Amino acid sequence: MSDHKITAMVTGASAGLGAQYCRQLAERCEVIIAVARRGERLAELARELHGQVEVHAVVADLTTIEGVARAMEALRQQGPVDYLVNNAGFSTAGEFADQVIDSQYDMVSLHINATLALCRTAIPFMAELGGGYIINVASIAAFLPGGGMAVYGASKAFLNHFSTALQAEVAASGIKVQSLCPGHTRTEFHDTAALSGFDKSTVPNELWMEADAVVTASLQALATEQVVVVGERSRPVCRKGLQQQLDAMEL
Ligand SMILES: NC(=O)c1ccc[n+]([C@@H]2O[C@H](COP(=O)([O-])OP(=O)(O)OC[C@H]3O[C@@H](n4cnc5c(N)ncnc54)[C@H](OP(=O)(O)O)[C@@H]3O)[C@@H](O)[C@H]2O)c1
Numbered sequence: 001m002s003d004h005k006i007t008a009m010v011t012g013a014s015a016g017l018g019a020q021y022c023r024q025l026a027e028r029c030e031v032i033i034a035v036a037r038r039g040e041r042l043a044e045l046a047r048e049l050h051g052q053v054e055v056h057a058v059v060a061d062l063t064t065i066e067g068v069a070r071a072m073e074a075l076r077q078q079g080p081v082d083y084l085v086n087n088a089g090f091s092t093a094g095e096f097a098d099q100v101i102d103s104q105y106d107m108v109s110l111h112i113n114a115t116l117a118l119c120r121t122a123i124p125f126m127a128e129l130g131g132g133y134i135i136n137v138a139s140i141a142a143f144l145p146g147g148g149m150a151v152y153g154a155s156k157a158f159l160n161h162f163s164t165a166l167q168a169e170v171a172a173s174g175i176k177v178q179s180l181c182p183g184h185t186r187t188e189f190h191d192t193a194a195l196s197g198f199d200k201s202t203v204p205n206e207l208w209m210e211a212d213a214v215v216t217a218s219l220q221a222l223a224t225e226q227v228v229v230v231g232e233r234s235r236p237v238c239r240k241g242l243q244q245q246l247d248a249m250e251l
Pocket residue numbers: 011012013014015016017018035036037038039041060061062063087088089090091110137138139140181182183184185186187188189190192
């Protein structure tokens with residue numbers, strides 16, 4: 001593999017944390033495989049990073065089998081990757097019993113199934129390379145089971161457990177696995193239609209973090225820490241918010 005180019009795959013690269021991972025990994029990589037549904041955003045990112053890094057856009061809906069297959073194929077064709085960042089994600093807000101079940105299945109497919117498929121595809125190639133880095137973007141919500149985001153928190157807790165166990169399994173191959181658990185971060189995450197029930201003003205201004213700082217903390221901790229919590233101060237606020245929702249439900 002002497003002609004190997006240092007390569008990263010980042011899912012959810014069209015916005016927020018994913019776009020920031022691409023910008024910061026451009027300093028470490030020669031090729032970035034950027035995955036998301038919005039191709040025009042990926043093209044914009046490729047123009048921004050032109051001259052710094054080669055960007056291969058993969059337009060894929062990772063809640064679908066076809067979309068995951070397209071990303072897996074890109075891993076095989078344009079990899080092996082040195083960095084795999086499973087970042088694409090979304091949440092709904094509100095009680096589970098009020099949600100359209102397909103939206104909850106989509107969340108599980110995106111956070112869990114797509115992450116499993118991409119890890120499973122990437123690891124043998126990474127091992128052959130002699131090592132690599134996997135970042136699974138979870139959330140501080142992984143530690144806070146409570147009303148309002150039941151499937152979101154549960155799927156992120158899965159990522160924490162899975163990442164920790166996977167690290168134990170692949171350590172001998174030189175692969176590092178990180179589960180990143182951010183607190184409230186300014187991205188498009190809270191502006192999606194699915195999260196329209198979430199009132200951003202309930203989170204004090206000083207708790208909001210910028211995406212570039214969160215990604216810097218993740219990459220700095222890559223070699224040393226497995227479960228990285230960025231924005232620890234968000235934890236009591238999340239807990240209070242969830243408690244208020246539970247109280248409102250009169251449980
Ligand atoms: N922001 C926060 O406060 C916060 C806190 C904790 C954890 N997180 C986690 O951080 C990760 C990134 O979120 P963000 O804050 O950067 O939100 P964001 O700005 O809304 O970005 C989400 C990214 O995921 C992609 N995505 C969503 N659904 C997808 C699908 N079906 N197929 C492929 N890509 C999809 C979006 O791209 P397209 O729409 O173009 O497909 C977008 O690039 C998520 O896993 C989220 O759970 C965020």
